[in-house]
Amino acid sequence: MKQYGMIIDLEKCIGCHACAVACKAEWEVPADQGRNWVQRLGPETTADGLASTYYPGLCNHCDQPACVPVCPADPVKMEFKDPKSGAVKVMEVAATWKDPFDGTVQIDKNRCLGCGACAEACPYGARYVNPNLGEEGKADKCSFCVERTALGLAPACVQTCLAGARIFGDLNDPDSEVARYVKRGAIRLESDAVKIGPNVRYYGKKRDLALLVASCAPKSMPQASLRRIWLARMFKPVVKGVKKETLFDLFG
């Protein structure tokens, strides 16, 4: 089984924001949103001296994604196929899930209710609701460009990166460049309170990583609003199990 992941090499990153803008064009992301982002950090004094670096962020395709279990869409049986081995696995999934073969977290935009619970649940702020999709908007986030990689193309952000600072690959393959970075000490952006196995890792000078973790690691797990989830279930178009009358039971 694969676990796709990305390394951000902060020794190389020059903070040019090309990744963020290329993604906008690739996936028609609204101007005021982003599937990925770059923040400039510092200069600040750290234990290892003055530091200044960047936080190029994106969906971490976590080992235990907080966004998946909160999705209120009705579960359906979905067949996953490993393109390499041909192995098939059937899972019951809501409108977002973690792929059993490549480890990416994906969204079915057709079944997404656009409620935004997943966006609330993500401690990294990696999801948003794109109001231009569907009638009422749909959740959107970085897909690791699996649609592109399936065709042998690099993810849009990786392709445009002049610095070669974004490296995409299979973390479970010990010979991959991303795995080699992990061995060399690429870190996860996490804290004691938030340890859900992010698969984007950061590599860089000790002082820069210290600055990154201090300023950008999430400090707590956010809670998706239950009310939002309920409401979404009330109003979704074809509902199994929950009927419209329930609305009055609950709020009437």
Place this chain on the structure above:
Amino acid sequence: MGIKISRRKFLQTASLAAAALPLSRLARAAEPGLVKKPVAAPGSFTGTETRYGGMCEMCFWRCQLTGKVRDGRLVKLEGNPKSLENGSSICARGNAGIQLLYDPDRLKYPLKNVGERGAPKWKRISWAEALDEAAERLKVIQKKHGPHSVALFPHGASAFYPLQYFEFTGTPNISEASFYQCRGVRDMAYMSTFGFAPNEDVDMANAKVIFLVGTHLGENVHVSHLKQYLKGLENGAKLVVLDPRFSAAASKADIWVPIKPGTDTAFLQAVMKRLLDTGKYDQEFVAKSCTGFDQFKEAMAHATPEWAAKTCDVPKAQLLQVADLLGANLPNVAVHPGRHTTWYGNDFQRSRAQACLTALLGAYAVPGGLIRPKGVKLGAASWGHGVFAQDCDLSKFWPFHPPGTPTDAIRETTLTAKPYPIKAWIAWGQNPIQTIPDQARTIAALKKVDFVMVTDIMPMDITMYADILLPEKTYLERYDYVKTGMQWDPAAKPQQFVAARMPLVEPLFEGRDSVWIVNELAKRLGHGDKIPVASIEEHVDKRLAPAGLSIAKLKALEGIFTQDGVSPYAPAGKREFEFDTESGKVELFSEQIDSNDFAGSPAYVPTAEVPAGYARLVYGRSPVHSFSRTQNNIWLHHEMPENPLWINDRVAAKAGLKDGDRITMVNQDGVKSRNSTVLKVTPGIRPDTVYLAHGYGSMNPELTVGKDQGIDDQSLITLFGIDRETGATGMRTSFVKVVKDGRTLEMMV
């Protein structure tokens, strides 16, 4: 208004055939081509056609592009994988070019100002009307006051042809911001030293030491150049950065020298003296390829490390460490020549010092050194040389001025009519409001002249002052530039390329290319018989012809022609070179400079000290903007909506300022910033300096996104220097105080 009957009723009863005018803009198509649109965005790689031949102009670096076009609509720009320079990569600005193409605020049709300059009332007119009127007004001015009474402010690839034309008509009063407010100083200093302009052709990719004098790579982004820089770092090059601020480059540096602004030449002198004293210079190169060594050595003699450490406010040990690092790694040292080098009005001497240091280290035509990339020979098609009337050359007071005339000389002549009147200003792709300091004087000059014509693709601060405003095609809709060069890594297999800008999409609205516009003007001004090319396509083909190429051939080659090239390195051991200088050698001491009563070897000319209670206003680049040109780009705006003012944490604490405070500024002349910005409190800047990115704070309200976003540094630069040798504008010479909640705060530790 009162609606008396319903639509249905009206349709049932009324008869209105007389009012219906047939106008068919839609033709029946053979096949409807519609599929149900999926909910998710399809991605740029599905259902698109890849078009080649694009060349970026979001900045002047001109990366080669491909366009992903879905049904005539450009959905994404990518680097042309065939490019020897940028490959598949482009920067944020390059990626955002689509938002320029499809910006609703674009200039769409020729406009005539029927209101006032500065508060225009626009009326769309036809191209014929616009050209007739422009030509008529220029003709009257030229006839009455001579051709030199027309001044031109050009910028960008499309401005080359107009520049040549107006020079041909007989005006020397042409001022390119890219020279007089940017790289002209550097080019002239290196011309005087090495006999050629260096561009940024310094082999960082293969250097053992990269030495940046104020150059803030990372904030200053040009794709192939940054690839060279990063490869050098990856290969273990030591990075030395002189900068009063912990810049993007400083954060990657092995040695950051937080130098006092304006003292770089003193630092460089002391470094060179140290190299001379320790014998750690390339003695063979100096002996065989340089001249004026003795005078040079004498000129450096005063520059002790103690003196420089005090002058530059840096530790002596750090200065010596830098000098020894450079000396130990000669000749593979990349002394970056910089690009924007018009800082204090003493800049020619600093650039000379950088050039002399390069020579002293023998860092020429070697890995890591200053190199001269060889491209393919191209043709030319231009207007003939102009004949200037006697004594109309305003640039004569600046013997080492770059091509054209110093901007300030044009502006002052416009305002004073001495020695002669200047009655027309033409801006072509340049925004002189934000390129020239002291905006009040620029605006006064714009209001004084008889005619202002501006050609651009977007509203800019300058376009508010136009009488006639002409829309150009964007770089994605036109032919123009032809570029040649070599592979980005000089040590890789030598290759050369030729690429030409070709349109990626059909043009929108009524933009025209500059060859068409100029030719139409020329016909009306009586130069129809002298037109060198009938169209931009012919121009491009003439440029390509000597290489055996044409637009058609380049199209077949996916936009880029490549062939085997020439290594930019001299054969190992070669230390004797001939240069295109007066002496044929690298001029460590220049007789020519000396005979014009300037220092023949690099001299340190101090700049004014910061007055008590003020900080020096220093500006630089944002990686997501090309100054004011890109401010209205909604994607780029989202990435960096304003330009934070960097201030030293101790100064801020003393003034009671906090990170994130909203502030304005006032300068030494009481000029206030028009807008506010956010404060960035950091230990990463000297206490005597504040910094922000240039280009923000556009005043033209026609820029829906960009107007009044952040602070326009140029609005605060009313004290500026004029470089004595070149006439270029030094702009890090104004001082400011921060204003918060109406209180003006003292800047002190």
Place this chain on the structure above:
Amino acid sequence: MSEAVANQLLADVYRFLGRSLAYPDPAWLAAGHLVALAELLAELGWDEASRELQSLPAAPAVLLEALCIEHTRLFINAFPATVAPPYGSVHLPGGGMLNTAFTAKTRAFYRRYGFELANGADLADYLPLELEFLARLGEGGEEAAREEFLAECFRPWFGGFLARVRAGAELPFYRIVVELIDFFTKEEEEDGY
């Protein structure tokens, strides 16, 4: 009046209103465009609008100049701001861009009904083009398609455009034309009023 005649009449109205938004030129004035507009207003009983129209300068050259400046200011480029660029995508939430996916959707709609942009035509969501398309649909008896187009491609942005014209117009001419477009494109109310 038969349905077909009504459709043709509505189509003529759409065309006429689209033509009213083209950049004014002397031929257009000479062809009696304003007279036709006045007739339409009279038929509709828009008395106030009729009076406002009467207030326009009578001298053709003066009127033309005033309309040119107003047109430029409303729809092309203006200081301090262009009032209402006549392109759908610009007025959608999160818009601010020409030629977006919404524009492509509009074009796809044209194609679904057998129309393509002519050479040199403006962007697909340019208001006069949409009016032309509505006219074509009506003439072809595609009433359901006309309603679908209005719902999917037209009304989502037209309200924003209308509000900006209402707020920003200085001369009555374009405001009246845009009000008429609104009148002839908004959802029919059930009571037949």
